Amino acid sequence: MQQNRLFDDFARLMTDAAGAAQGVRREAETMVKAQIERMLRDMDVATREEVEVLRDLVASLRAQNDALTARIAALEAKPAAAEPAAKAKGPLPGGTATA
Structure with missing residues (x-):
């Protein structure tokens, strides 16, 4: 009977120690987290x-x-496509080419 009580006291002591260790761990984690933040x-x-x-x-x-890059490329391509057609028509009266 004495031995059972001794084991019970020892088990209670270990449980309390584990609980205290968890509390210390949580407190340390909180402090470290606050410091890092x-x-x-x-x-x-x-x-x-x-x-x-x-x-x-x-x-x-x-x-x-x-x-916008695609739009610029399309706009730049329009005058380039119109130039050969304008040159093919020849100059307008007065010496200017069609545009």
Whole structure:
């Protein structure tokens, strides 16, 4: 009977020690996390949300740039296609070519 009580006391002591260790671990994690967050704020590092917004903005701007590049190419191609036809017609009266 004495031995069972000794084991019960030892088991209770170990349970309490494990609980205390978990509490210390949680407190240490909280302190480390707070310190890292403070360091990142001081370094002025962008947050994940800010990076995602910028990534979406860059993708949108790239699409707009591609559309404008295609539009410019199409506009530049029109006068080039019209030039041979104008030269084939010959000069207008007064010495100017058709445009």
